[in-house]
Amino acid sequence: MRAHDSRDVGYAHAMKAVVVGCGRVGSEVARQLADDGWDVTTVDENAEALVRLGRDWNGAFVVGHAMELDVLLRAGIETADAAVVATSGDNTNIVIGQVIQKRYGVHCVVVRVLDPRRAEFFEGLGVRTVCPTQTAISFLVDAVRASDPTPTPPAQGRA
Numbered sequence: 001m002r003a004h005d006s007r008d009v010g011y012a013h014a015m016k017a018v019v020v021g022c023g024r025v026g027s028e029v030a031r032q033l034a035d036d037g038w039d040v041t042t043v044d045e046n047a048e049a050l051v052r053l054g055r056d057w058n059g060a061f062v063v064g065h066a067m068e069l070d071v072l073l074r075a076g077i078e079t080a081d082a083a084v085v086a087t088s089g090d091n092t093n094i095v096i097g098q099v100i101q102k103r104y105g106v107h108c109v110v111v112r113v114l115d116p117r118r119a120e121f122f123e124g125l126g127v128r129t130v131c132p133t134q135t136a137i138s139f140l141v142d143a144v145r146a147s148d149p150t151p152t153p154p155a156q157g158r159a
Contacts, residue, residue, distance in 0.1 A: 014039045018080045018106075020066040020096055021087035025112060027052035029084050034059050041075045066096045072104070082108035090115050097127055 015038050019030040022044035030053060034040045040059040044050075047063045064071035066085070077083065083100045085093045090113050097111035110128050113119040119131035 015081040016076060016079055017041070017082045017084065018043065018072070018075045018077050018100075020044075020075075020083065020085045021093075021112075022046075022049035022052055022061075023086065023088065024052075026084065026086040029086065030059065031057075043071060043075050067092065067099075069099075069103075072100065077104045077106065080104070080106050082106065082110075084110050084112075086112040090118055094118070094122055094127065101127070 017030075017033050017038045017040050019026050019033070019040060019042045022030065022042045026042065026044070027049070030040050030042045034057070041062060042050075042053065042059060043062045043064065043066050045063070045065050050057070050061050053059070053061070060075070062071060062075045064074070066072055066075075066087075077100060080100075083097070083106050085097045085100070087093055087096070093111045093113060097109050100106050101109045108128075110130060111122070113122065113129045113131050114133050116131050116134040116137070119129040119134060123129050
């Protein structure tokens with residue numbers, strides 16, 4: 001089911017996104033953006049990662065490491081409207097995100113960072129980060145704070 005087509009929200013052309021990393025997160029981001037009408041190119045070191053996009057994938061797929069500039073160029077980074085960087089490594093994600101933002105001038109770059117302290121630090125430097133670890137911490141703490149815990153009486157026979 002298509003939520004909306006990028007052309008339906010006032011864009012003259014389909015918006016182009018480059019998604020770096022085709023694991024559980026990157027592949028789902030790529031599919032959802034494609035379903036919304038984006039022109040999506042996914043980059044991964046592993047050719048077998050293409051399977052995660054499904055048989056009906058009609059976007060592009062580039063095999064290679066996105067730290068190599070020629071791989072980013074083959075993915076079309078020079079004409080990208082947005083980039084999502086979601087590999088398995090925080091350092092890799094941050095470096096690739098900064099290269100895409102600073103060298104290629106892509107305004108919308110979103111980087112997944114698992115370490116909350118790193119995410120906060122790089123957010124302060126102007127890198128847009130998403131930290132699933134911090135999101136989980138916040139939800140878990142909020143859930144406990146919102147509960148009405150009733151003290152459990154001590155078990156009989158325990159000291």
